[in-house]
Amino acid sequence: MDIAGLSPFELTYALIVVFLAAIIRGYTGFGFSALVVLGLSLWLTPAEVVPMVLLLEIVASTHMLPSVWRHIDWYRLGWLLLGSAFSIPLGVYLLASLPETEMRILISTLILAASILIGLGFSIRDGNGRGWILTAGAVSGTMTGAAATGGLAVVVFFLSTSLNPAVSRATLVALFLATDIYSASLAGSHGLVAVDTFVRGGIFLIPLFIGISLGSRQFGRSRVSSLRRFTLTLLIVLSVLGLLRAIY
Numbered sequence: 001m002d003i004a005g006l007s008p009f010e011l012t013y014a015l016i017v018v019f020l021a022a023i024i025r026g027y028t029g030f031g032f033s034a035l036v037v038l039g040l041s042l043w044l045t046p047a048e049v050v051p052m053v054l055l056l057e058i059v060a061s062t063h064m065l066p067s068v069w070r071h072i073d074w075y076r077l078g079w080l081l082l083g084s085a086f087s088i089p090l091g092v093y094l095l096a097s098l099p100e101t102e103m104r105i106l107i108s109t110l111i112l113a114a115s116i117l118i119g120l121g122f123s124i125r126d127g128n129g130r131g132w133i134l135t136a137g138a139v140s141g142t143m144t145g146a147a148a149t150g151g152l153a154v155v156v157f158f159l160s161t162s163l164n165p166a167v168s169r170a171t172l173v174a175l176f177l178a179t180d181i182y183s184a185s186l187a188g189s190h191g192l193v194a195v196d197t198f199v200r201g202g203i204f205l206i207p208l209f210i211g212i213s214l215g216s217r218q219f220g221r222s223r224v225s226s227l228r229r230f231t232l233t234l235l236i237v238l239s240v241l242g243l244l245r246a247i248y
Helices: 008-028 032-040 046-071 074-097 100-120 130-147 150-158 165-189 195-203 205-218 224-247
Strands: none
Touching: 008 032, 008 046, 008 195, 008 205, 008 224, 032 046, 032 100, 032 130, 032 150, 032 224, 046 074, 046 100, 046 130, 046 165, 046 195, 046 205, 074 100, 074 130, 074 165, 100 130, 100 150, 100 224, 130 150, 130 165, 150 165, 195 205
């Protein structure tokens, strides 16, 4: 018997994906949305998955915000939000307008490119400049609205700064909360948020909270770099699978 439009196999698979992605989110501060969107889009359409992931990200960021509040870089956060504010509507429009196949290709390509750049340690000269922060916010906003994956663009940007992991992680959490609320609101206005969106989101809250708690407990106790490499490898593999799924 289907639950919220998911077969028992699809539901079990989705619960595992959300749980593992939540562990990574709690530990590194990024990767949750990209992993869930790529993982679930192998069976569901991006237009079904992205709004649900936005809702989960809102809950996750709200849950994490009190513990990271004092580490937020408010200067960078402000300019990132300004850049995102103008580009998020474009991303949501693409999600609502592009056919399913083209949307899968776009999402997989964006995540693949960002993951490769992060893996290569790509950096921008004068990455602390206001113009680069605005640009990073604009790219992040487009990716958030279209695929709920704007955090990857900001991670690429953070590689060009001297921010320590705690500050980067905290700033990402605050950015996610604001941009995901904005994106989810716009998605609703485009008719992308349905009853099943909330039902599925509610079902996935349990693995989300358990995973984030497990990941957060490990932050600072061991090296983030090893899990980050694993996350990037997984994102690249899922991106390639997403492209193959769209093309074939």
